[in-house]
Amino acid sequence: MTSSLPFDFDLLRSFVAVADNRSFTRAAARVGRTQSTVSLQIKKLEENLATSLFERGGRELQLTAEGEIMLTFARQLLQLADEARSRMLEPEVEGVVRLGTPEDFATVYLPDVLAKFARTHPRVTLEVNCNFSVNLLEGFSKGEYDIVLVKREPQGPTGGIAVWRDTLVWVGSPVFALQPGQPIPLVLAPAPDIYRKRALAALENVKRPWRIAFTSPSSEGLLAAVRAGLGVTILSKDMVPEGFVLMDTHHGLPILPDAEIALYQAPGSASRATQLLSEVIIHALEVSPTRHS
Numbered sequence: 001m002t003s004s005l006p007f008d009f010d011l012l013r014s015f016v017a018v019a020d021n022r023s024f025t026r027a028a029a030r031v032g033r034t035q036s037t038v039s040l041q042i043k044k045l046e047e048n049l050a051t052s053l054f055e056r057g058g059r060e061l062q063l064t065a066e067g068e069i070m071l072t073f074a075r076q077l078l079q080l081a082d083e084a085r086s087r088m089l090e091p092e093v094e095g096v097v098r099l100g101t102p103e104d105f106a107t108v109y110l111p112d113v114l115a116k117f118a119r120t121h122p123r124v125t126l127e128v129n130c131n132f133s134v135n136l137l138e139g140f141s142k143g144e145y146d147i148v149l150v151k152r153e154p155q156g157p158t159g160g161i162a163v164w165r166d167t168l169v170w171v172g173s174p175v176f177a178l179q180p181g182q183p184i185p186l187v188l189a190p191a192p193d194i195y196r197k198r199a200l201a202a203l204e205n206v207k208r209p210w211r212i213a214f215t216s217p218s219s220e221g222l223l224a225a226v227r228a229g230l231g232v233t234i235l236s237k238d239m240v241p242e243g244f245v246l247m248d249t250h251h252g253l254p255i256l257p258d259a260e261i262a263l264y265q266a267p268g269s270a271s272r273a274t275q276l277l278s279e280v281i282i283h284a285l286e287v288s289p290t291r292h293s
Contacts, residue, residue, distance in 0.1 A: 007045050009081055012074045014041040019071050021165060022060035030162060082283045094123035095273040100139060100148040103130040104219040105261060108239050113284045117277055124273045134192050146266045146274040151194045154260045163285045164261035167237040168198060170247035175229040178251055185213035185231030187222050194259055195234040202254040
């Protein structure tokens with residue numbers, strides 16, 4: 001006698017979204033469902049598993065010990081399901097997909113995603129361009145891209161699909177030391193970069209003096225300057241390279257509000273290759289082990 005599994009993939013996707021966003025409301029926007037639907041899905045999953053997956057007492061939802069275990073399995077199951085679906089149901093898709101993305105996001109998270117997509121769909125040609133978010137959105141509005149990933153202020157369900165909650169942190173080098181009474185030396189991308197905007201606004205809000213010590217349009221150039229001890233910068237908490245030091249409130253630096261990464265897909269009759277790549281990116285980020293390490 002066989003018994004059915006105590007969950008399905010829709011429940012798992014909603015579970016992962018809630019775990020990532022620590023909120024039913026934010027998770028609902030992520031998966032394109034109502035808050036009440038997502039809440040019921042989590043309740044059903046917990047009933048099926050006969051265990052609680054979330055602690056619900058604080059301002060944000062927190063995983064229980066059982067929830068942490070389930071999250072690991074959920075990511076693995078979703079990743080395998082997505083790969084199997086792409087390989088078995090869409091093996092002969094072809095065409096060109098033009099993707100725009102911020103440089104740091106492309107170098108940290110997208111290589112494996114794009115490599116797997118290329119192996120699964122060898123007839124699809126990928127044209128990837130790295131640029132600042134404002135330039136990517138401008139190009140997208142002109143029809144220069146089929147898909148763009150952009151850094152932006154959190155906007156909820158309106159405009160694109162929020163695929164990443166971007167927790168921002170101050171970082172520096174072990175050889176760098178803040179000098180008391182001196183303006184904070186900043187290593188930033190040129191305007192209108194959103195991280196630059198966040199850094200300056202946060203320091204202005206607490207009336208902390210600052211100066212621009214180094215500017216570069218390249219994320220690798222910024223990291224090299226920070227590594228050399230020229231100043232501090234802002235990075236996504238999930239993208240801090242090994243050997244860098246988090247500079248928190250103990251160093252007199254203000255807390256930074258979250259940003260987000262959003263995916264925009266060309267409206268109208270997007271090609272099947274474009275639709276598939278969008279789905280692959282969204283699902284890969286949902287189950288990325290690097291993101292949640």
